[in-house]
Amino acid sequence: MQHATSHSHSNGAGAHTHSHDHGHHDQESMKVLGFWIFLVTDCLLFGTLFATYVVLKAHTDGGPTGKELFEIPGFVAETFILLTSSFTSGLAVLAMNRKKVNQLIGWLIVTVLLGAAFVGLEINEFVNMVHEGATISTSAFLTAFFVLVGTHGLHVSVGLIWMIALMVQLKMRGVTPVTQRKITVISLYWHFLDVVWIFLFTIVYLMGVM
């Protein structure tokens, strides 16, 4: 505060640059706020799917139940992979704040690899379930399960493509206020998906195998 005041008093040109910078910064932070509002709407989407799942959970129509279908090592591994990727995307933001482009891209690559491992495990799980005869049309429980977990998996996959595109942009333009905002936004998105997964892990998987 004091620094900014003395700066604008010392010369006019400096004050002008500062206010221009500030205006630009405000615009970028408005975009981050806009993304928060998107995340809130995504929260509503997942909330609705969770409500559907909880209501239809017991309606297995004589088909397989969660207890028979869910493989414990699979979803535990998925959970720890996603938690770690959330942490590495945070490390990417730290590297960005220190303007270290290569370090930033490095952590993004680690995050993408972990995210890809997560999606791979999930696809493997779905394929195994379909082979056991548990498809989306078998019972109301499985319809709700595939839609809820699949929507999350789709979000993760979109995040991976988005992150790869951002790495290309970082290579071309480096860390600018615009790429900085984009990285902030994708890391918010990634942490949000981690939070949604924690609830999937608790409500779908842990309660399913109990």
Add this chain to the structure above:
Amino acid sequence: MSQQHTGAAGHGHHDEHDDHGSLKAYITGFIISIVLTVIPLLVVFETSMNKTGVIITIITMAVIQLIVQLFFFMHIREGEGPKYNVMALILGLFIVLVIVAGSVWIMSFNSVVQ
């Protein structure tokens, strides 16, 4: 501590301040989130608690995990001006609670009303 830091740095120049969290905060958050994932696993597979107790414990852990992620990783308190993101989030979480709890509640009377 971090609040003070944010307050002081919030008005500074964009390049200089470092209010997006520190390595220490990220590592702390990561360790807490691992612990909050291991506890439900132990409660479900290793203890002989009754079912209601287990459900309450694991849902509590998930909610704490949500709060940890919001504060340590998503830096919900950051930024200048009014906290519109927090307001939007609280409204969103309220609607989610109404949708989920309301659906479960009304559907549990399904057999009665038919």
